[in-house]
Amino acid sequence: MCGRYTIAHNHKEIMERFGIEQMFLELDPRYNVAPSQMVPVVIETKATDDMPAVRVLETSKWGLVPGFVQDAKLIKPMINARGETLLEKRMFKNALFKRRCLIPADGFFEWMAVGKKRQPVRFQVTDGALFAMAGLYEERTTPEGELIERTCTIITVAANEKVSPVHSRMPAILKPDDEALWLSKECGDPEKLLSLLNPYDNDAINFYRVSATVNNARSDSAECIAPVDLEAEAAAEAATMAAFEEAKAARAAKTATRRAKSTKVAETSDVPEQAYLSDELRELNQN
DNA sequence: CCAGACGTTGTT
């Protein structure tokens, strides 16, 4: 699935990569985008007689809430939508035809089960390049038509061979050449659209372990994308083991001393020392 | 017809 991602490239890079003419948003680098947060999405305007279709960058809350829902609190926002079943699901069917978007990213996180723990891993496409995740969006409006909130969801597909050892699903990353068709307001052929949603090319994906910093959705620093320092980790592990062995040896030494003492006591007394709870008991026993 | 859901992921 896709439950966290990164979009740390700057304005200029994003605009150039996705062919955006004008942008009115302030974009700070994001190293840990979490559900419910505002994210940039690429939408294409509908062409009119006067104006050709243009791509615009808008903001959208991650977690799709259908247009028919009055109170967003009554429903669980959908952060993902299965690509395979978009046409069957009433929640997404309409959006598939009318409200497709690109969700720009430069990495996504998955958590790998390692024993009882879950280790975060960051995946990249072509060594950290910008890519587009296929998304759908909804716009809830007042009865007067005023926009209340725009929400979006990231489409998922089966994981490719690079991702599947970590997780069974991955975001639907569009081939750059397919982005235009996905955005097009003209294309209404569902088969054609669904055919664009595939596990990405294995060779283009690479990944590396990151620290647990990313676990907390409040973290949003470059530390979230820093590779785990394996040498430092090994050193820390070694230090821990050394301390453990040291403590173990110290404990063994103490136990040995104690044993020697109680052996001495046993030699000078018929009754084990442990049996006496108080001086009174000791006296009673002797009488 | 009306009522009630509308969804994904991971885990058991």
Add this chain to the structure above:
DNA sequence: GTCTGG
């Protein structure tokens, strides 16, 4: 255990 917030 399950829900909410980020």
Add this chain to the structure above:
DNA sequence: CCAGACGTTGTT
């Protein structure tokens, strides 16, 4: 996705 809360009353 993970982390962290999970609640009420009355008072400030």
Add this chain to the structure above:
DNA sequence: GTCTGG
């Protein structure tokens, strides 16, 4: 709003 289940 629209579909599914009863």
